[in-house]
Amino acid sequence: MASPSRCVFPFIFMLFLVGCSSRSLYPLPNRRHNGNRQPLQTFRPYNIAHRGSNGEIPEETTAAYKRAIEEGTDFIETDILASKDGVLISFHDVYLDDTTDIAEHEEFINRKRTYEVQGSNFTGYFVVDFTLKELKSLRVKQRYPFRDQQYNGKFSIITFEEFISIALDADRIVGIYPEMKNPVFINQRVKWPDGKKFEDKFVEILKKYRYRGSYMSKEWLKQPAFIQSFAPTSLLYISNQTDLPKILLIDDVNMPTQDTNQSYWEITSDKYLDFIKEYIVGIGPWKDTLVTASDNYLRKPTDLVARAHARNLQVHPYTFRNENQFLHFNFSQDPYKEFDYWINEIGVDGLFTDFTGSLHQFQEWTSPLSTGERDANKLLDKIVFMISKFKTK
Amino acid sequence: MASPSRCVFPFIFMLFLVGCSSRSLYPLPNRRHNGNRQPLQTFRPYNIAHRGSNGEIPEETTAAYKRAIEEGTDFIETDILASKDGVLISFHDVYLDDTTDIAEHEEFINRKRTYEVQGSNFTGYFVVDFTLKELKSLRVKQRYPFRDQQYNGKFSIITFEEFISIALDADRIVGIYPEMKNPVFINQRVKWPDGKKFEDKFVEILKKYRYRGSYMSKEWLKQPAFIQSFAPTSLLYISNQTDLPKILLIDDVNMPTQDTNQGASFVILMLRKHYDYLCLSHIGKSLQTNILILSKNISWGLDRGRIHWLPHLTIICENLLILLPEHMPVIFRCIRTLSATRTSSYTSTSVKIHTKNSITG
Secondary structure, three states: OHHHHHHHHHHHHHHHHHHHHOOOOOOOHHHHHHHHOEOOOOOOOEEEEOOOOOOOOOOOOHHHHHHHHHOOOOEEEEEEEEOOOOOEEEOOOOEOOOOEOHHHOHHHHHHOEEEEEOOEEEEEOEHHHOOHHHHHOOOEOOOOOOOOOOOOOOEOOEEHHHHHHHHHOOOEOOEEEEEEOOHHHHHHHOOOHHHOOHHHHHHHHHHHOOOOOOOOOHHHHHOOEOEEEOOHHHHHHHOOOOOOOEEEEEOOOOOOOOOOOOOHHHHOOHHHHHHHOOOOOEEEEEHHHOEEEEOOEEEEEOOHHHHHHHOOOEEOOEOEOOOHHHOOHHHOOOHHHHHHHHHHHHOOOEEEEOOHHHHHHHHHHHOOOOOOHHHHHHHHHHHHHHHHOOOOO | OHHHHHHHHHHHHHHHHHHHHOOOOOOOHHHHHHHHOEOOOOOOOOOEEOOOOOOOOOOOOHHHHHHHHHOOOOEEEEEEEEOOOOOEEEOOOOEOOOOEOHHHOHHHHHHOEEEEEOOEEEEEOEHHHOOHHHHHOOOEOOOOOOOOOOOOOOEOOEEHHHHHHHHHOOOEOOEEEEEEOOHHHHHHHOOOHHHOOHHHHHHHHHHHOOOOOOOOOHHHHHOOEOEEEOOHHHHHHHOOOOOOOEEEOOOOOOOOOOOOOOOOOOOOOOOOOOOOOOOOEEOOOOOOOEEEEEOOOOEEEEEOOEEEEOOOOOOOOOOOOOOOOOOOOOOOEEOOOOOOOEEOOOOOOOOOOOOOOOOOO
C-alpha cells in the first residue's frame, strides 16, 4: 500500500504542474484573427508615427506606440540601440540624460563617461554602459519642456522585441519601421558572441518574428516593415540577409555619413542614387533639405524628390511637428497646411510625424478610406451649396 | 475773327476740364455686381477674422483684412477707438506702444502720459492724444515676436470708414464686426460737438454706409454686421438707434465690466430665438446677495433671503441655459434699469436652480 501511494501524490502534483504551465494548442485569442485584420492602407502616403505619438506621450514607450496605433498610424517607428549585455532596445539617443531620470539614480552616478559620437565628444550616461536590467530600472520623461510633462517617471524603456509585440498585438495590421541607430558606435562598444554584429542581431530578431518579404509582397503585407539607417554600409550588409525594404536616411547638408564619411552632396548625387537604388526602396531625408528655406519661409524645392522618384525611390521626409517653432511662416501655424504642401505639392510617399493624430485626421478628411454612402451625401451637399450661390433674390 | 477765337480756346479747354474730372453716371465696376455677389454663409458657425488675418499680417491693417477675405472669412472684426480730433479709427489698444513704431518718432516724444484704464494705470502714448494726421504718420508692427515680422513698418492705421470700405469692396458679401472699444475711456477724453458721444458717432458711420436691419433680415444679409462691446450700457444706449444685432463681450472671471463695475459673469447665456437684444446677467461682487431664476415670463430675485417679484421685467429670451460654476454659488442680478421691483416677503424655501451640464445653442 505504501509504495503505490508514495508515487500517487507526486504524480498528481506533476500532472497539476504540467496542466497549469502548458499552453493551449490553439493560438491565443489576440493572434487568432490574423487573417481578418484590417490591412495596411497603401493608396496614400504612409503615416509614420515617429517614435510613437511622442507629441503627447514620452517617446518610444509602449504607451506612445499604443496611442499612435489608436490614432490611426500606418507604421510605428523606433530607433534600435543595444545595452551593455547586447539586448536590442528601443531608444533614440546613445546617452540617457535627455529622456530619462538617470540623474536621479544615485546608484549609477559613477557611470558617467565621455565618448566620441559621430565626430563630437559627448559627456553623459551612455546606454552601452548599462545592462538591460539596469536600463529597465530607469523611467522615461518627455524630451521637450513645452510638451505634456504629466507622464514623466511613469514608463520605462522597452526592448526591440517588446516593440514588435505592440505591432503584432494591434487589432489591425500595423507596420514597423525600426532604425539601425548609430551602428558604428554600437559595434565599437558592444560585442556579441559568434562574431555577430549589431546588424546581424537586428535582422535575427526580425526573422524570429517572421518579418520577411520584399516591398508589397504577400508576406510583407501581412507584417509590413521598413528598415532604416543613416549608415549605407549597414543597409548593404544586411541586404542579402533579408529582402525587407530598406530606407536610406539622409541627414542635414553639413553632416557626413557616420560610416563612409561621405557628404550629403555625394550621397544625393545621381551616380550614388543609381548605385544605391539596387539596395533600397527609398530615402528618408531631413525635410528642410528638400525645399530650401530662408527667413523662416520655404522657398524653391530642390530636385532631390524628382530624382528619387525618377529612380522609383520613395521619399519619406522627417520630421513633421505641430508646434509653431517647427512650422515655417508659409504655413500660418497650421500643420494641415504643411501636410497639404508636402503631400499634394511635393508629392512625398510617407511622413514621419510626432503628431500621428493630426496627420491621420488630415488624410481622413482629404483622402478618406471609406467610400459609398458618405461620399454620395457629401456630393449632394456640394451640389446644393453650389446652387445656393446662384439663388436669385 | 479775333473775338470768336478768343472764346473758342478757353471754351474747349473748359470742356476738356469738365470731361476729365466728371465721374460717369453708371456705378463704378467694383460696386456694380452688388446684386450678384456670393452671399454670406449662414449654415455653419461664423468664421470671424479677429483683427484681420493677424496670425500672418500685423493686426487691423488693410492688408490683414484683405488677406482674411482672401482666406474665406465670413466677418472681418475690428476695434474702434477715437483720435484726438474725434475720428473713429480701427485700433485695438488705447496706447500705441505695442503695435506701432511710436517709439521711433522723436517729434512725439513729449506726448507720453499716464492714464487710468479700467482700474489700472498705464504709461505710454495714447491714441486720444494724437490727431488722425499724426496717427497716420505712424507705422504698424506685428504684436507677437513669434509671428512673421517682415511687414513691420509697412502699413499704417486705418479709419473706421476705410475698414468699412474694405468689406464693401470685396467681391463677395463679407460682414463687419466692429467693437465699441473702451467707450468709458474714450468719452472721458474725446468730446464731439452737439453733445454727441462715442456711441452716437459709431452708429452714425454705420448708418452712413447703410448698415441696418435686424439679424437675418433682408437688409442685414446684404450688408451683415454685428456690433460688439464689453460695456453693457453702450449696447443699451444704441439699442434704439439701430436694430443691428449686438453682442455682449464677457471678459475673464476676475474682470468687472468697465461701465457698470459689475462682477464679471462667467455665465454664458444663449438665446434660442432671434432676439437681437441680449439678456444680461452678472455675478455680483459680493458672494452672496442675489439669486435670480428666470423662466418664461416670470422672474424671481432672491435678495438676502427675501424674494422679489419682478413682474415688470420683460423676459425677451426664453429657455435660458445657465452654466453653473461648481465652487461658487450663482449670483445674478438683472440689469434692467427701467423696471421697479416690488418686494414681497416670502419665507425662503429652497429655491430650485435649473442647471444643465453643457451649453446648447
